[in-house]
Amino acid sequence: MKHFAFHLKQSYPMPLVGIIGEREASPENSLRAYTVGHLLAEHGFAIICGGLGGVMEAACRGACDAGGLTLGILPGVDAAEANPYVQIAIVTGLNEARNLLIVRSALALIAIGGEYGTLSEMAFALKMNKPVIALHSWQPERPGVSHPTLYPAQTPEEAVERLLQFVSSPTVRERELPTARS
Amino acid sequence: MKHFAFHLKQSYPMPLVGIIGEREASPENSLRAYTVGHLLAEHGFAIICGGLGGVMEAACRGACDAGGLTLGILPGVDAAEANPYVQIAIVTGLNEARNLLIVRSALALIAIGGEYGTLSEMAFALKMNKPVIALHSWQPERPGVSHPTLYPAQTPEEAVERLLQFVSSPTVRERELPTARS
Amino acid sequence: MKHFAFHLKQSYPMPLVGIIGEREASPENSLRAYTVGHLLAEHGFAIICGGLGGVMEAACRGACDAGGLTLGILPGVDAAEANPYVQIAIVTGLNEARNLLIVRSALALIAIGGEYGTLSEMAFALKMNKPVIALHSWQPERPGVSHPTLYPAQTPEEAVERLLQFVSSPTVRERELPTARS
Amino acid sequence: MKHFAFHLKQSYPMPLVGIIGEREASPENSLRAYTVGHLLAEHGFAIICGGLGGVMEAACRGACDAGGLTLGILPGVDAAEANPYVQIAIVTGLNEARNLLIVRSALALIAIGGEYGTLSEMAFALKMNKPVIALHSWQPERPGVSHPTLYPAQTPEEAVERLLQFVSSPTVRERELPTARS
Numbered sequence: 001m002k003h004f005a006f007h008l009k010q011s012y013p014m015p016l017v018g019i020i021g022e023r024e025a026s027p028e029n030s031l032r033a034y035t036v037g038h039l040l041a042e043h044g045f046a047i048i049c050g051g052l053g054g055v056m057e058a059a060c061r062g063a064c065d066a067g068g069l070t071l072g073i074l075p076g077v078d079a080a081e082a083n084p085y086v087q088i089a090i091v092t093g094l095n096e097a098r099n100l101l102i103v104r105s106a107l108a109l110i111a112i113g114g115e116y117g118t119l120s121e122m123a124f125a126l127k128m129n130k131p132v133i134a135l136h137s138w139q140p141e142r143p144g145v146s147h148p149t150l151y152p153a154q155t156p157e158e159a160v161e162r163l164l165q166f167v168s169s170p171t172v173r174e175r176e177l178p179t180a181r182s
Numbered sequence: 183m184k185h186f187a188f189h190l191k192q193s194y195p196m197p198l199v200g201i202i203g204e205r206e207a208s209p210e211n212s213l214r215a216y217t218v219g220h221l222l223a224e225h226g227f228a229i230i231c232g233g234l235g236g237v238m239e240a241a242c243r244g245a246c247d248a249g250g251l252t253l254g255i256l257p258g259v260d261a262a263e264a265n266p267y268v269q270i271a272i273v274t275g276l277n278e279a280r281n282l283l284i285v286r287s288a289l290a291l292i293a294i295g296g297e298y299g300t301l302s303e304m305a306f307a308l309k310m311n312k313p314v315i316a317l318h319s320w321q322p323e324r325p326g327v328s329h330p331t332l333y334p335a336q337t338p339e340e341a342v343e344r345l346l347q348f349v350s351s352p353t354v355r356e357r358e359l360p361t362a363r364s
Numbered sequence: 365m366k367h368f369a370f371h372l373k374q375s376y377p378m379p380l381v382g383i384i385g386e387r388e389a390s391p392e393n394s395l396r397a398y399t400v401g402h403l404l405a406e407h408g409f410a411i412i413c414g415g416l417g418g419v420m421e422a423a424c425r426g427a428c429d430a431g432g433l434t435l436g437i438l439p440g441v442d443a444a445e446a447n448p449y450v451q452i453a454i455v456t457g458l459n460e461a462r463n464l465l466i467v468r469s470a471l472a473l474i475a476i477g478g479e480y481g482t483l484s485e486m487a488f489a490l491k492m493n494k495p496v497i498a499l500h501s502w503q504p505e506r507p508g509v510s511h512p513t514l515y516p517a518q519t520p521e522e523a524v525e526r527l528l529q530f531v532s533s534p535t536v537r538e539r540e541l542p543t544a545r546s
Numbered sequence: 547m548k549h550f551a552f553h554l555k556q557s558y559p560m561p562l563v564g565i566i567g568e569r570e571a572s573p574e575n576s577l578r579a580y581t582v583g584h585l586l587a588e589h590g591f592a593i594i595c596g597g598l599g600g601v602m603e604a605a606c607r608g609a610c611d612a613g614g615l616t617l618g619i620l621p622g623v624d625a626a627e628a629n630p631y632v633q634i635a636i637v638t639g640l641n642e643a644r645n646l647l648i649v650r651s652a653l654a655l656i657a658i659g660g661e662y663g664t665l666s667e668m669a670f671a672l673k674m675n676k677p678v679i680a681l682h683s684w685q686p687e688r689p690g691v692s693h694p695t696l697y698p699a700q701t702p703e704e705a706v707e708r709l710l711q712f713v714s715s716p717t718v719r720e721r722e723l724p725t726a727r728s
């Protein structure tokens with residue numbers, strides 16, 4: 001535990017990146033989510049998601065495999081609904097209202113594929129002026145409206161690279177700010 | 183109060199129609215919202231909305247002028263933030279998470295113009311398979327996805343007519359079911 | 365509807381009184397709740413409660429029988445869980461978090477009997493400095509702590525009389541303020 | 547990060563212990579909270595709390611000093627309101643409704659001192675049959691009602707010892723289940 005605590009002391013509250021996407025994921029989107037989770041963990045980010053299956057599970061698995069930290073914000077009343085790669089489970093009992101907590105807690109979000117729940121999260125994030133990287137996801141249209149913080153991406157690598165333009169990696173920050181909060 | 187109580191006894195729980203839309207409303211959308219509120223009240227519907235300004239206030243005003251009932255689901259912690267045409271104020275303290283309550287409580291929704299909050303509500307409604315009539319509002323696009331319960335409309339009259347295809351007017355229902363629950 | 369609208373115009377947003385209490389109610393507490401609901405409606409108050417059975421249902425029934433208005437703030441995702449005397453159902457999907465909405469929306473509360481859910485509502489109400497009349501309900505103890513807005517009562521009549529010391533009846537207010545908001 | 551990931555793999559989802567208590571803490575209760583946080587971290591528990599000042603901050607500080615993990619479930623919309631010892635901040639925007647999330651996510655809770663918010667959390671925890679150790683905190687009274695999962699304690703050491711009767715330490719569990727989920 002010493003190493004863990006030492007590491008966190010350099011950068012907490014930890015920068016969280018949200019991953020949102022469909023529960024019934026296509027194989028392509030599952031692979032994209034796995035890779036995104038893996039890459040984010042390599043860059044030192046913890047990921048926050050809805051904690052269930054599909055894109056959420058694949059992203060958590062990828063992050064775990066790269067030694068990262070995973071948070072699941074669960075809709076129901078039972079921690080047992082978390083996928084096996086959720087390390088910290090927040091049990092809300094709020095049903096879909098829990099979507100907002102993911103958006104509020106994340107510095108930026110990556111949307112992968114996505115059903116209507118993903119669209120709701122994307123809408124909240126854009127309302128809060130948070131960067132959303134859309135990887136094969138929604139494109140909301142309204143005449144005369146552009147989305148200043150919505151960025152399309154074609155590959156996991158491009159998505160994470162895009163994200164790093166807005167949120168600096170904790171690993172980098174530690175090197176730059178070695179005495180922060182110590 | 184006798185008349186009020188008598189009326190309600192015929193049809194409760196009252197059928198609620200949700201009105202969602204932008205807080206900073208254009209004059210055109212305010213007029214559309216006023217007319218929608220007025221028409222819905224004429225058909226005997228109570229309306230439920232976010233209780234604040236813009237489209238919400240115009241719709242409540244229209245409903246009040248037609249003798250209808252208006253509910254406002256407020257985001258903050260103070261009933262005083264309700265617009266003056268909210269007859270029943272539900273104070274949630276949930277901020278944007280209150281959007282979900284409007285969607286869940288309504289049988290169907292009419293979206294007028296709209297910012298990102300409206301888009302989030304539309305997404306939740308479509309997820310719950312509730313009819314959403316979009317009057318100069320969002321059109322969410324994703325390759326290969328259609329929206330089986332999203333209907334565009336050009337005028338308030340068309341919007342309410344569309345809505346009546348999914349939700350029967352309480353006035354009509356009373357005539358058809360004179361002894362319901364009495 | 366005209367009479368209804370006219371009436372409401374005098375006093376909206378309508379003053380709401382919260383009724384909280386046990387779902388598995390004893391016959392004594394059911395009768396108390398019925399009488400409280402009836403008395404509050406006679407005084408022109410709308411009541412707001414959790415919308416389910418036991419004390420909630422008895423209070424709604426009493427209010428309906430006196431021609432009053434009843435609101436149920438439901439924990440689940442389906443309006444059908446409302447008791448038959450809920451006239452307006454707010455469907456939250458928030459489970460127990462919906463308790464807070466009852467407290468926030470009410471000017472004052474009457475607690476009748478009560479389980480732990482009632483205790484949570486009482487705690488929130490006292491935190492917000494709202495009057496709580498406890499009719500055979502909880503008495504939270506902590507050394508050195510008194511409850512400036514918690515009032516015990518022995519009968520429904522005493523409870524409503526107590527409440528009228530804090531919240532003036534809408535009927536009275538209309539007589540005193542005949543031109544308000546018209 | 548390797549050490550961190552390795553450690554977590556043995557025991558996730560991590561067992562969380564909730565710490566609830568007053569925001570305006572007396573020096574005695576701050577010290578109690580610090581000690582409780584320290585002891586829980588020594589036993590390998592992560593702690594979850596409301597993330598603000600007083601008892602919450604003291605407990606987080608104690609846990610950090612012992613190399614533990616701290617989660618703060620914040621009521622507002624800004625991560626900056628977290629105390630400096632919150633390592634992971636969940637931003638809810640739900641105001642007091644966030645109290646429920648602490649209770650739902652924790653296996654058991656320790657209440658230290660406490661205002662009405664603490665009482666609400668205690669009520670929810672008892673409703674969910676979760677152990678609550680009350681360290682100089684509330685004692686809710688109602689004739690004929692006992693609290694099967696509420697346990698008073700006089701010292702931090704006694705409180706944590708009590709808690710260990712209900713929730714086994716992750717350190718112990720790892721020794722017993724060395725191959726779990728690997």
